[in-house]
Amino acid sequence: MNTNSNLYTVIYTSVVCVLVAAILAFVSQALAPHQEANEKAETISQILTAARFADKSEWDSKGNDAILSFYKENVEKAWLVNARGEESGTLDISKAEIVTVSGLKKQNYAIKDGSELSLPVYRFKNGITVVPIYGAGLWGPVWGYIAFQSDLKTIAGAYFDHESETPGLGGKIKDDPAFRAQFDGNYPDFKGTKDEVFEIVKGGSPKDKEGKDVADNKIDAITGATMTSKGLDEAIDTWLEAYKPILNR
Numbered sequence: 001m002n003t004n005s006n007l008y009t010v011i012y013t014s015v016v017c018v019l020v021a022a023i024l025a026f027v028s029q030a031l032a033p034h035q036e037a038n039e040k041a042e043t044i045s046q047i048l049t050a051a052r053f054a055d056k057s058e059w060d061s062k063g064n065d066a067i068l069s070f071y072k073e074n075v076e077k078a079w080l081v082n083a084r085g086e087e088s089g090t091l092d093i094s095k096a097e098i099v100t101v102s103g104l105k106k107q108n109y110a111i112k113d114g115s116e117l118s119l120p121v122y123r124f125k126n127g128i129t130v131v132p133i134y135g136a137g138l139w140g141p142v143w144g145y146i147a148f149q150s151d152l153k154t155i156a157g158a159y160f161d162h163e164s165e166t167p168g169l170g171g172k173i174k175d176d177p178a179f180r181a182q183f184d185g186n187y188p189d190f191k192g193t194k195d196e197v198f199e200i201v202k203g204g205s206p207k208d209k210e211g212k213d214v215a216d217n218k219i220d221a222i223t224g225a226t227m228t229s230k231g232l233d234e235a236i237d238t239w240l241e242a243y244k245p246i247l248n249r
Contacts, residue, residue: 041067043100050145050159051128055177068096076125080118085245088118098122101143104134108235111242119242128156131243135235138227140164142173142235146183152247158183160232170228182219189217190248194241200233 045059045067053074059067078091078098091097099107099120110117122130127150134143144160158180160173172179182204188197197217204220205213221229240247 037064039100040064040096040098043098044068044071044096046159046161047071047098047122047130047145050147050157051124051130052147052157056159071096074124074126075122077123079121081121081243081246082119083117083242083245085243085249091120091122099132101134101141104132104143105141108134108238111238117242119239121243121246131239131247133232133235133239135231135238137162137165137173137231138170138225139166142228142232144173144232144235146236146240148247152249153187155183155186155188162228165228166225169222170225172222172225173228173232176222179222186216186219188240188247189215190241190244195234195237197237197240197244198233200229200236 041064045056048054048059048067048071049056053070072093075093078093079087080089080091080099082088091099103120107117107119109115120132124130128147129150129152130145130147132143132145134141136142140163142160142162142165144158146158147156148154149156160180162171162174165171165173167175186198190197199215199218200221201218202221205215205218207213221233
């Protein structure tokens with residue numbers, strides 16, 4: 001065959017494309033179990049961080065097996081609830097079955113369009129209950145986990161993450177422990193509108209004459225990250241409102 005002909009070029013290019021596609025498909029399939037294991041361990045480490053078992057940096061220093069083992073030993077029950085707060089399914093603790101970020105994205109659509117919900121709840125043996133949140137930041141999705149004390153009203157801890165928020169600004173929802181610490185001891189307010197369940201606002205809660213917060217559902221927004229703060233605020237309001245039936249029990 002004439003290697004300078006158009007036909008040769010077309011055949012050669014086609015063969016190369018097919019081989020590259022086959023190799024990429026094989027690699028993707030081979031790595032899929034490892035990627036899924038890493039995603040599961042990362043998600044569980046965020047849940048455990050929100051529940052204040054340890055800082056995220058400590059979990060990052062441990063292997064996947066150690067994270068999964070700790071979760072299995074300390075979680076009491078993991079289940080799914082519908083829009084009425086009724087149990088609609090269970091998550092297998094022995095397999096460390098959880099709902100990952102991609103699953104939260106699907107439920108976020110369901111919350112907004114009124115579809116049937118299947119929201120995860122994680123309750124630990126120490127009485128802490130953790131629920132997730134998901135929404136849109138400035139440049140991409142933001143998500144996280146809010147832990148409640150046994151009264152299901154008082155926040156015990158929180159952890160947030162993002163896909164592409166600006167480092168040093170919106171990225172502080174993940175990187176700044178002081179921002180997350182503001183949630184501790186506060187609680188959502190379901191008596192007002194659903195947009196005011198929990199508020200991240202400039203200046204945080206108003207103060208009384210003694211300098212104490214007068215609103216336990218308001219914290220100070222991140223300076224210079226208005227859109228990220230608003231996006232996280234909306235995500236928290238939306239998801240806690242969806243969890244309202246079970247949190248009010």
